[in-house]
Amino acid sequence: MQQHIPFMNAAMEEARKAEALLEVPIGAVVVWNDTIIGRGHNLRETTRDPLAHAELIAIKQASEHLGAWRLLDCRLYVTLEPCPMCAGAIVQSRIPQVIYGTTDPKAGCAGTLMNLLQEERFNHRVDVISGVLQEECSSMLTQFFRRLRGKA
Numbered sequence: 001m002q003q004h005i006p007f008m009n010a011a012m013e014e015a016r017k018a019e020a021l022l023e024v025p026i027g028a029v030v031v032w033n034d035t036i037i038g039r040g041h042n043l044r045e046t047t048r049d050p051l052a053h054a055e056l057i058a059i060k061q062a063s064e065h066l067g068a069w070r071l072l073d074c075r076l077y078v079t080l081e082p083c084p085m086c087a088g089a090i091v092q093s094r095i096p097q098v099i100y101g102t103t104d105p106k107a108g109c110a111g112t113l114m115n116l117l118q119e120e121r122f123n124h125r126v127d128v129i130s131g132v133l134q135e136e137c138s139s140m141l142t143q144f145f146r147r148l149r150g151k152a
């Protein structure tokens with residue numbers, strides 16, 4: 001568990017970049033040989049792109065870095081449980097391990113609503129660790145929405 005904390009902190013740093021842009025604070029990093037090779041934060045509003053999720057941006061960058069679509073020997077860290085789209089991309093990029101901070105009761109597809117990462121019928125299954133810096137990841141989101149409501 002301890003080894004995951006610095007990388008989850010890096011994902012939280014990404015989430016803060018989203019927050020600074022008034023985006024929902026979600027961040028992700030892809031790690032290969034203990035080196036971060038992909039970073040992403042939610043940019044849905046800024047880019048007006050429904051695909052601009054933190055995980056997809058980090059995966060794209062990692063693939064470019066490795067020059068491969070298969071992210072073998074990589075780990076993906078994300079502050080919030082992946083949605084169906086991102087869980088799909090994780091399976092498609094063959095990432096072996098995903099570590100996420102807090103669960104998403106509205107869209108989580110890594111065990112909460114569904115578990116696309118460990119679906120027996122798919123040709124790839126992902127090792128999942130949840131709850132790394134859970135409190136921190138969760139409170140960043142609740143505080144963001146609280147401030148948003150306060151302003152409205």
Ligand SMILES: [Zn+2]
Pocket residue numbers: 053054055082083084085086087
């Ligand atoms: Zn997503």
